[in-house]
Amino acid sequence: MNRRELLKGLTVLPLAGATPQVPQSTIRERDIFKELGIRTFINAAGTLTYMSGCIMRDEVVEVLESTSHHFCMIDEVQDKVGERIAQLVHSEAAMVTCGAFSAMTLGLAGILTGLDVRKVEQLPHLAGTGMKSEVICQKSHNERYNHAFLNTGCTIVEVETVEDVEKAINEKTALLHFLNIVSNAGQIKHEEWVALGKKHNIPTSIDIAADVPPVSNLWKFNEMGFDLVFISGGKAIRGPQSAGILMGRKDLIAAARLNSPPRGFTVARGHKVNKEEILGMYVALEKYLSNDHEKEWKTWENRIAHIQNAVEGLKGVTTKITVPELGNVTPVLTINWDDTVVKLTGRQLRDRLRDGHPSIEAQFSGLPLYHYQAGSDSIDPAVAETLKGGNLVRVTAWMLQPGEEKIVARRIKEELLTASV
Structure with a gap:
């Protein structure tokens, strides 16, 4: 490359120390999940690592962004x-x-x-x-x-x-x-x-x-x-x-x-x-x-109650809300059904929720979260038998975003009704 070609190339590069100017609208509008074909979902299962854990607080995201410049x-x-x-x-x-x-x-x-x-x-x-x-x-x-x-x-x-x-x-x-x-x-x-x-x-x-x-x-x-x-x-x-x-x-x-x-x-x-x-x-x-933890708990209870109210009147369906003594101590809704009335297994309901639009993740067994390993179907072999013939799903509300409990309730009800005799 001769001197003229080198200088010509430099004219299109930013000055040393300068930050390339990318329009903010371009950054905000880019949907990298859609671009790469990555499934996103409503998390009604909990803070599992293989599900990417949690959604960071807005204040945390702001700190990550602001501190990255120094x-x-x-x-x-x-x-x-x-x-x-x-x-x-x-x-x-x-x-x-x-x-x-x-x-x-x-x-x-x-x-x-x-x-x-x-x-x-x-x-x-x-x-x-x-x-x-x-x-x-x-x-x-x-x-x-x-x-x-x-x-x-x-x-x-x-x-x-x-x-x-x-x-x-x-x-x-x-x-x-x-x-x-x-x-x-x-x-x-x-x-x-x-x-x-x-x-x-x-x-x-x-x-x-x-x-x-x-x-x-x-x-x-x-x-x-x-x-x-x-x-x-x-x-x-x-x-x-x-x-x-x-x-x-x-x-x-x-x-x-x-x-x-x-x-x-x-x-x-x-x-x-x-x-x-x-x-x-x-x-x-x-x-x-600094959270108002009592208010937060009430929000979880209300979301769980909304999902419970949507399905508990269905034929053959029973529900129960529990709070684990250990681990993630939050309200958990267990939905059971009579498999002579609802022709569906827990795994099948989980898969239908997962494959629907929008996609929803729920647990399809009564296993504690710590039994789950790298993937949704990868669990401790010692307790794998628990899943055979199961006719229940478990739903948590503490990772739901505002309004998502309505979507979860509607989709579970739809699938239970569709599978009913």
């Missing part, structure tokens, strides 16, 4: 945001992670390495390092998400009784872990678990990834004495789906930070959270805490 140091953002979050959740310290799973890996990594950079660089290779290598949890608490701990090189030791814990604790024990959503299944309860950790000077942690609401869970377990608490940010808090929060003891959070980006050569180098997500997570938490 540079800043990631560590400074984590420092400032961590201080504010810690105050809000009544913990010594906190940091934003790329989800609750990441918080688990980073929390344990911090316990193993402390502030020893050489140990940080050695994870997950624990042999010959002097680092501890075992995490103890109750058998009923050893869910698949504990794989986050395996990423550090540690192994899981299952127990069932206090006596089992006493026998299992040894010089390799790094952590005593508790899973809140199945706390009713284990013999050892929260306070006793914390007491065991303090007795043996071993950190205790709790996974409350999806356990808000109630809002009080954001500080309840910190005040109870757990050393580390892990929570998702892209569920009820309605922050970025790729964000979460690790909160707890100041020394452990500092060590977790040493294992996290922007530092390289760490087991969690791939756990990047950029400035937009960190700041967005903070704003989402701030907004969630």
